[in-house]
Amino acid sequence: MSEKKSRILVVDDAVDILEVIKMRLELLGYHVDAVSDPLEALEKFEDGERYDLLLTDQKMDGLTGTELMEKCREIDNTLQTIIFTAFGTIEQAVEAVKKGAYSYVSKPIDHNDLSVKIAQAIEKRSLLNRMYHLEKIIGNQFRFVNMIGNSPAMQKVFSKIAQVATTESTIAIYGESGTGKELAARAIHLHSNRADAPFIATNCAAIPETLLEDELFGHIKGSFTGASGAKEGLFRTANRGTLFLDEVGEMSEAMQAKLLRVIETGEIKPIGSDKVIKVDVRLIVATKRNLKELVEKNKFREDLYYRIHVIPVYLPPLRERKEDIIPLFQHFMKKYSGRAGKKIVRVEQAVVERLMNYNWPGNVRELENMVEYLVAMCQDEVITEDLLPETTRDPAAFSQTTLSMPLRPLREVRDEFTKEYLINLFRHTKGNVSQAAQIAGYYRADFYKLFQKYDLDPKTFKIPPGTKKTQKAGQDLEL
Numbered sequence: 164m165s166e167k168k169s170r171i172l173v174v175d176d177a178v179d180i181l182e183v184i185k186m187r188l189e190l191l192g193y194h195v196d197a198v199s200d201p202l203e204a205l206e207k208f209e210d211g212e213r214y215d216l217l218l219t220d221q222k223m224d225g226l227t228g229t230e231l232m233e234k235c236r237e238i239d240n241t242l243q244t245i246i247f248t249a250f251g252t253i254e255q256a257v258e259a260v261k262k263g264a265y266s267y268v269s270k271p272i273d274h275n276d277l278s279v280k281i282a283q284a285i286e287k288r289s290l291l292n293r294m295y296h297l298e299k300i301i302g303n304q305f306r307f308v309n310m311i312g313n314s315p316a317m318q319k320v321f322s323k324i325a326q327v328a329t330t331e332s333t334i335a336i337y338g339e340s341g342t343g344k345e346l347a348a349r350a351i352h353l354h355s356n357r358a359d360a361p362f363i364a365t366n367c368a369a370i371p372e373t374l375l376e377d378e379l380f381g382h383i384k385g386s387f388t389g390a391s392g393a394k395e396g397l398f399r400t401a402n403r404g405t406l407f408l409d410e411v412g413e414m415s416e417a418m419q420a421k422l423l424r425v426i427e428t429g430e431i432k433p434i435g436s437d438k439v440i441k442v443d444v445r446l447i448v449a450t451k452r453n454l455k456e457l458v459e460k461n462k463f464r465e466d467l468y469y470r471i472h473v474i475p476v477y478l479p480p481l482r483e484r485k486e487d488i489i490p491l492f493q494h495f496m497k498k499y500s501g502r503a504g505k506k507i508v509r510v511e512q513a514v515v516e517r518l519m520n521y522n523w524p525g526n527v528r529e530l531e532n533m534v535e536y537l538v539a540m541c542q543d544e545v546i547t548e549d550l551l552p553e554t555t556r557d558p559a560a561f562s563q564t565t566l567s568m569p570l571r572p573l574r575e576v577r578d579e580f581t582k583e584y585l586i587n588l589f590r591h592t593k594g595n596v597s598q599a600a601q602i603a604g605y606y607r608a609d610f611y612k613l614f615q616k617y618d619l620d621p622k623t624f625k626i627p628p629g630t631k632k633t634q635k636a637g638q639d640l641e642l
């Protein structure tokens with residue numbers, strides 16, 4: 164999408180002045196709303212409308228400009244304000260600046276002076292917002308920028324993220340549990356034109372159906388027993404930013420219908436309200452389920468599926484990108500040993516082998532949890548094999564996904580089995596195709612067709628170069 168217009172709200176009970184200002188500012192390329200009643204202006208903010216700048220007359224019925232500014236800043240604390248003052252009321256204007264207004268302009272308005280001040284105030288707003296969000300990122304220990312992935316599969320994901328981030332399209336992220344779906348969603352937001360605005364995440368499966376509507380759309384005061392105040396709802400909190408809906412496949416039919424409406428109209432209706440509110444939100448959804456399959460089984464609305472499956476991003480399971488294991492391990496080691504104030508310098512070769520041979524059903528999250536555990540357990544400077552949890556030795560973990568499934572079509576299960584078999588085989592031959600073909604009892608050419616059908620790349624099963632570099636030949640991994 165092209166760069167967004169800055170939004171200005173003009174408030175003056177002199178309607179003729181209002182019209183002139185609106186017209187001039189629109190000619191300068193701003194999005195301008197104009198109202199003659201300060202209470203109506205406040206209502207806009209309360210309804211979730213957001214502006215970069217409030218231009219308001221000081222002397223009005225209902226609320227003074229300064230009072231309006233203070234109330235609006237309670238809702239949006241980086242909002243900038245310029246106050247118009249009539250001749251002889253400069254003192255009030257100075258007072259307004261002390262209370263947080265960016266500046267004031269005296270009437271009759273000098274439009275050149277006004278347009279310079281507007282540009283500066285908007286610049287300040289944008290800087291403040293950027294700073295505010297950077298602080299949030301830093302507070303979150305750079306979680307978003309720290310997305311590790313050397314494997315070709317992850318490199319593909321990164322370049323897709325970079326390509327699609329600046330579009331306004333809905334993105335559907337698919338991947339098993341713990342593969343980094345939320346992290347990818349944050350990365351998309353950070354690379355988008357919305358990076359200055361909020362990124363709001365929620366998990367649809369974790370919230371009971373009745374509460375999910377309230378969570379997403381909010382309610383008005385008194386809309387149900389116990390609703391003593393109004394609630395904004397996440398769509399409004401995320402206004403002009405990104406809303407990430409995790410586990411979207413778990414939404415009830417009723418909620419699916421409501422989500423579809425928002426996507427189609429760009430409007431929400433808080434519970435108990437008969438007023439619709441425009442929202443400007445970029446949607447990213449994620450699921451570990453196969454949505455297409457859910458559609459076929461009539462468990463997910465087809466129309467909604469096509470609305471959200473606009474740009475799919477697939478996060479591969481960790482067992483299919485083994486060369487990411489060691490870099491991720493090192494990354495988490497640094498994070499957790501730093502946090503615990505421990506100096507860990509080396510990892511035994513046997514540990515590296517176990518990590519590389521393990522199936523990682525819980526993907527990156529499981530690896531991260533294991534590192535946290537290892538750091539806690541490690542008593543000196545070396546991670547030794549005896550510290551590893553027994554589960555990493557468990558070959559059964561490998562076939563768990565296939566065996567624990569209820570009865571399903573043979574073709575589906577056979578495909579899954581074949582893929583796991585091939586992964587296991589490549590792991591055994593360390594990516595050697597001839598040897599693998601021989602063991603599988605295939606001619607080399609046929610064997611190529613077979614593993615390509617499953618999107619497997621034998622190269623990814625070779626000992627990763629990152630490991631070699633940091634490892635003494637056939638020895639321990641230096642950290």
Ligand SMILES: Nc1ncnc2c1ncn2[C@@H]1O[C@H](COP(=O)(O)OP(=O)(O)OP(=O)(O)O)[C@@H](O)[C@H]1O
Binds near residue numbers: 310338342343451
């Ligand atoms: N590529 C990566 N680089 C660094 N850390 C990662 C990466 N992928 C995932 N993580 C970390 O692993 C953990 C799990 O990731 P995340 O929550 O994004 O996964 P998820 O796919 O949303 O999981 P779930 O399906 O359970 O919601 C997080 O702590 C995240 O920071």
Ligand SMILES: [Mg+2]
Binds near residue numbers: 344345409
């Ligand atoms: Mg998640």
